[in-house]
Amino acid sequence: MQLALRVLAIICLLVGFHSLRAQTHLSGQLINVQDSLPMPFVRVLAPSVQAQALSDETGTFTLNWEQNAPQIELSIYALGLSITQTVIVDTTETVQIFVNQRPTQIEGVEIEGLTAEKIVRKAIKAIPKTTPDSSYFSEAFFRQYYFINGAFKNLIEARSVVMFQRDHSNKLHRFKEAYAIPQLRRTELNRYLGDFHGDEYVDLMAQNPINHLGTSSLAPGYLEGYTFRFDTIFSDRYVIRYQRWKRSSENHGITNFDQINFRAEAWEVGRLTIRKEDLAIMRYERKAFRDPNYDYAWAANFVLPGRKYTIEFLEGHLIIDYQEVEGKWFPARILHRFTNEFFHVRTHRTAYKFTEMFEWHNQAISTQISEELLNQFFEIPNLSDIRYPYEPSMWEHQVPPFLFFPKSRVYADLEAESPIVEQFIRSGEEGEELPD
Incomplete structure (x- = not known):
């Protein structure tokens, strides 16, 4: 019985340490500086901590990882957009990330003039x-x-x-x-x-x-x-x-x-x-x-x-x-x-x-x-x-x-x-x- 209790205590400690390490996260919202609108369905990667996410309809995403990092480098991918941006990690509130995504031109179609x-x-x-x-x-x-x-x-x-x-x-x-x-x-x-x-x-x-x-x-x-x-x-x-x-x-x-x-x-x-x-x-x-x-x-x-x-x-x-x-x-x-x-x-x-x-x-x-x-x-x-x-x-x-x-x-x-x-x-x- 004592052995079982000690094993259980050790397991609990290990789980406790793991959960503490897994608490680091970043919640962000992508904003397009062109029109000040949220950017939905944008892929966000953090290669250094092997984390990735997809922004929702409001441009919001959450990344979770185990390592401690005061700042992190994000790779942001969308149609006609591929940039890297460094963000200071703040686990207490959602960080607004401003991205410059210009209007897209595809197959010679020009968006300007016909909004x-x-x-x-x-x-x-x-x-x-x-x-x-x-x-x-x-x-x-x-x-x-x-x-x-x-x-x-x-x-x-x-x-x-x-x-x-x-x-x-x-x-x-x-x-x-x-x-x-x-x-x-x-x-x-x-x-x-x-x-x-x-x-x-x-x-x-x-x-x-x-x-x-x-x-x-x-x-x-x-x-x-x-x-x-x-x-x-x-x-x-x-x-x-x-x-x-x-x-x-x-x-x-x-x-x-x-x-x-x-x-x-x-x-x-x-x-x-x-x-x-x-x-x-x-x-x-x-x-x-x-x-x-x-x-x-x-x-x-x-x-x-x-x-x-x-x-x-x-x-x-x-x-x-x-x-x-x-x-x-x-x-x-x-x-x-x-x-x-x-x-x-x-x-x-x-x-x-x-x-x-x-x-x-x-x-x-x-x-x-x-x-x-x-x-x-x-x-x-x-x-x-x-x-x-x-x-x-x-x-x-x-x-x-x-x-x-x-x-x-x-x-x-x-x-x-x-x-x-x-x-x-x-x-x-x-x-x-x-x-x-």
């Missing part, structure tokens, strides 16, 4: 020409699931048909959506907040700035406060980043987001891929982060109608890919994820932390549809409540993979209480009948 902002504005103005100008149908796969207090819950999957109805009277909301649900399956739903749940499918479609420009981050009236810069220029496309402080269109599941004026609770960064030939938007990405200085004290952030909880936003991420079909660009894939924190009103202690994931895949486009299916469309599909017959054979093929988390990990949590197939069957039988 990143002008290209974005031209692309937005070209939306009526580059996207469909008439109604159409999309056969689409929809998936949503939650990560609640450390466990995956509430999986819903639907084989759906979305009717995109062209609204020629509204330039900022060019399409209205309606939904038919030929096939549906869901696990048993845990309504942790009781009286709080919305229709997530409708909200997901509203994130598409091409169809709903007026409430998006690309609304022309909102662009004045943005900072745009070129990320990369290819022979056939531009990749442009933007940043907006103290404003975001990320509604994080709140249906009356604009009415209660929550846009100032977050800041956001975004990236657009725009084809040079016709200025069509090929990809749109948006990341939103809670503004740490935003105070909810006077905000109307009660969860209605019960007012038992308040809600505070943490972060959100949206990706939309577009695909060209016969000269027009259609949404091909929409991925949306956001995290909220809910607090008890009386104690203000954390009750729940929700991360909600949504995946939408456009599997076919058509301008015609059967009359039988045409009578099954609803403006709000209400996937969490309707009754359905579960048909396993309909789910054997063309089920897209999980994109945010591995399917095995999600299913392991979902099947903690009962097999998932049993939940699919039981949830369909217990649902509500659709109205005639």
Whole structure:
């Protein structure tokens, strides 16, 4: 016993010495002196201590190493940039590192004279020409699931048909959506907040700035406060980043987001891929982060109608890919994820932390549809409540993979209480009948 204790003590001492040596670190933020903007996704190496990192969306990176060093030499690599810079090590705060990265010229394309902002504005103005100008149908796969207090819950999957109805009277909301649900399956739903749940499918479609420009981050009236810069220029496309402080269109599941004026609770960064030939938007990405200085004290952030909880936003991420079909660009894939924190009103202690994931895949486009299916469309599909017959054979093929988390990990949590197939069957039988 004494030997075991002595060995354990020696191991603890060794681990203690190792952890002390591993504490040296450098947190830095790369700033471009050309425009005073953070430099995201830049590779930073410290060869002398064999450490490396990649800066995040805010230009921030962290290096860890074991040796003591009062100063360190960094090698910084990005598109058109390769420099070495000596930095004094300060482990108590983030060090700002100013880098001179000039505008990039690739394949004879000169950025000067046509700014990143002008290209974005031209692309937005070209939306009526580059996207469909008439109604159409999309056969689409929809998936949503939650990560609640450390466990995956509430999986819903639907084989759906979305009717995109062209609204020629509204330039900022060019399409209205309606939904038919030929096939549906869901696990048993845990309504942790009781009286709080919305229709997530409708909200997901509203994130598409091409169809709903007026409430998006690309609304022309909102662009004045943005900072745009070129990320990369290819022979056939531009990749442009933007940043907006103290404003975001990320509604994080709140249906009356604009009415209660929550846009100032977050800041956001975004990236657009725009084809040079016709200025069509090929990809749109948006990341939103809670503004740490935003105070909810006077905000109307009660969860209605019960007012038992308040809600505070943490972060959100949206990706939309577009695909060209016969000269027009259609949404091909929409991925949306956001995290909220809910607090008890009386104690203000954390009750729940929700991360909600949504995946939408456009599997076919058509301008015609059967009359039988045409009578099954609803403006709000209400996937969490309707009754359905579960048909396993309909789910054997063309089920897209999980994109945010591995399917095995999600299913392991979902099947903690009962097999998932049993939940699919039981949830369909217990649902509500659709109205005639």
